[in-house]
Amino acid sequence: MSRVVGFEISSQDAATQSKFYADVFGWELSEPNWGYYPAKTGPSDKTGIDGGIAQGPEHFPVGVRLQIQVESIEESIAKAIEHGGKVVQDVMDFGDFKLAYIVDSVGVHYGLIENY
Template sequence: MGRVVLFEMNSQDPKRAAEFYSTVFGWKIADPNWGYQPVTTGDNDKPGIDGGISMGPSDYPHGTRIQIEVEDIEQAISKSKELGAQIVRDKMEFDDFYLAYLVDPVGIGFGLIQNK
């Protein structure tokens, strides 16, 4: 079962977004790393779903996407396409994981992540 493991908040003013969410909700927001600010929404006693805030790219300038962890990202992409999803960004490789962005058949954007 794919589980939601992260969220991404894209904004054209990520600094302002980070200030808002840290002030209103007490989220811990780390310094930017490659333009992405990691967000912690809980702790060991009361965990939350963590994520990040970044400058939204041209294909997703603002909004929130969930990241769904899968065991086989290529299989998940293929099955998603068969059922009408569109690929926004195909499988990308990072140091510890693979990532892809898709839009489901009704227009909801989401990410797929596979740990190495």
């Protein structure tokens, strides 16, 4: 079973939007990595997930995507395609994890993460 492990808010002004969430909800935003501002939304001993805010790409300029951790990103992509999904961002390797973006059979965007 694959779990939702985070979220990503796509924005056309990630720095300003990060400040908004920090000011309104008290989220702790870290310095950006690859244009992605990691967001801690609460203490790790409480229910919830963390995520981040990033510059939205052309295929998803504004919105919220869930990040789903999978055992094998390649197998998950193949299953998604088999069931009517499509890849909107091929697999990217970030050293200790891989990330790809998929659209499901009705057009909902989400990310796939495979940790090493």
